[in-house]
Amino acid sequence: MREDILHFIWKYKKLQLGNLKSSNNEAIQILDVGSHNLLSGPDFFNAKIQIDEQLWAGTVEMHIKSSDWYAHNHETDPNYQNVILHVVWEDDCDVFRKDNTVIPTLVLRDYIPSSLLQEYQKLFYHKERSLINCGNEIGHTSDFVLQNWLEVLYFERLERKTDLVTKLLKDSNNDWERVFFVLLSKNFGLKINSEPFFEIAKRLPFPLVRKIQDNTLQMESLLYGFAGFLDDDIIGDNYYDSLKKEFTFLKAKFHFLDLPHQKPEFFKLRPSNFPTIRLSQLANLYVLHHNLFSRVINAKSVEEIYLVFKVSASEYWNNHYTFGKVSKKHVKILTRKFVDLLIVNTVLPIKLSYAKHMGRDVPDEIINIISGIISESNTVISKFKSLKLQFPSAKESQAVIQLYNEYCTKNKCLQCAVGHQLLNRKP
Known part of the structure; x- marks a missing residue:
């Protein structure tokens, strides 16, 4: 009990x-x-x-x-x-x-009623328990109850993602463009390089980013320099030499400090996710859109956002993954799958935070965008699919991750709409 x-x-x-x-x-x-x-x-x-x-x-x-x-x-x-x-x-x-x-x-x-106690005991005392307490019953939950609950859960998860936005706003004196840049940089690093990219973006003098946005070479040199990728001597790589020279020039002109840092990782990453590639794509995104924050905030559909993020790494990276080593030619564009992650973890949290700040109501717009993104594929989603649940979009998959992490694993069945329905069913 x-x-x-x-x-x-x-x-x-x-x-x-x-x-x-x-x-x-x-x-x-x-x-x-x-x-x-x-x-x-x-x-x-x-x-x-x-x-x-x-x-x-x-x-x-x-x-x-x-x-x-x-x-x-x-x-x-x-x-x-x-x-x-x-x-x-x-x-x-x-x-x-x-x-x-x-x-x-x-x-x-x-x-x-004894029936209520019996249902409660069935929920918590399965001898052969599956992934979650209600694993044998959740697939038979009323579709109306389940869909409404998943929408609530999705916004719970989205609200949690806005916590970082709130903190960054406080740290930056409500500079929304800088906050977006820092959050976007963090998520360009994915899981392995999330923290190094986050620290790089926070340390960067953002007024300088605004000032040099017209110049791809300067933008890349700034990011690579702060990442610690321009500290070596690579013989015969003219592009690397140009970046290194440009970074030295920027330091001398704008008097910023290149402080010690955690260098981004290559280990365990696919070449397309190498930090060299991701930093170039990020630099080119800001060169392409001088008004990136407002473009994202004003986008009303997922297709509009895909157009904003239609960008590739610089030409040098067409036949490189790391400095000084030539590889087979391949244009390094931002894939739709990668952009989906950026939308889920950066665009929608910043949209919700900004809408609240401006006193606007955007749930329908957010639902429209998240419903246009395909479901993630991970261990939790795969296990829930085995319970006969459908995941037509990222709205449902994000909601189920929230359900599993915040309710199922913590045995909060009585704070869950599924648990309520099971306890209220007739014996």
Whole structure:
């Protein structure tokens, strides 16, 4: 037995309300269950309860056993001094306020339908459990319930991605273009080079980026220089020599420091994801669009965004993956799959954050864009597909990642719409 089932029963009034009695035989009438508190403090605020002839307003606290009140040291916490009802599964001792009056106790186990408890036990006590608690049932969930819940989950995940935007805005004095550049750089690095690219972008003097956006060579030299790729001597590579010379010139002219840094990795990466290629693509993107931030913010469809990111690395990289080593000719364009990742992790979080900042409502626009991107393919998605779920777009796959990480793995079934439906089904 877990406390969350007590919260569920109370919040959704799943108990038999007709003839409630406290453990001291006081008549209890629930007028308002109150607001569920998911932070520290009593479990429900602003409840209204009539106990015998007295109307009470205050907080409600829940425990498996009454004695948990003392195990959690609530008797010394002033936040619990206006608890009007103690809701428990098992009443094993009286609980007293500071003035030595007993807090009325309601024993829930006496007032819940046996069918609800059976469904709860089936949910949490499978002998042969699949990926998640409801693995055998989730595929049969009402399509209406599931689709609405997945949309909620998608926006939960998107909101979490905006946390970094908020922090970067604070650090940059609300410079939206710089924030977009830093976030975009971070995600150009993918998983392995995310942090090095992030640090490079934060250290770069962004006014200089704006100043040299017309010059591909200068843009690349700035990125490669801050990445530590221009510290070597490569004989016979004229392009490398030009970049190195340009970076030396920029340092002398604009007086910025080239501080120690974490150098981007090549190990375990496919050549198309080498940091040399990604930094060139990023540089060329900013040379191509001097108004990149506004282009992205004003894009209304995924196809418009694809056009914005239609860019390739510089010509030198057509037959190189690293400096000084010639390879088979291949134009290094940004693939649609890579751009999809940029949209999910950069474009949509910045769009949502900016819309909130401007007081605009953009959920429909965001749903339109994310629904036009194909679903990711990873271990979690593959396992959920085996449970007979469909993933027509990245909206569903992002939502399921949020579901798995924040609900399934944490056994938060009673905060999940699927869990609610399973507990409410008829025996």
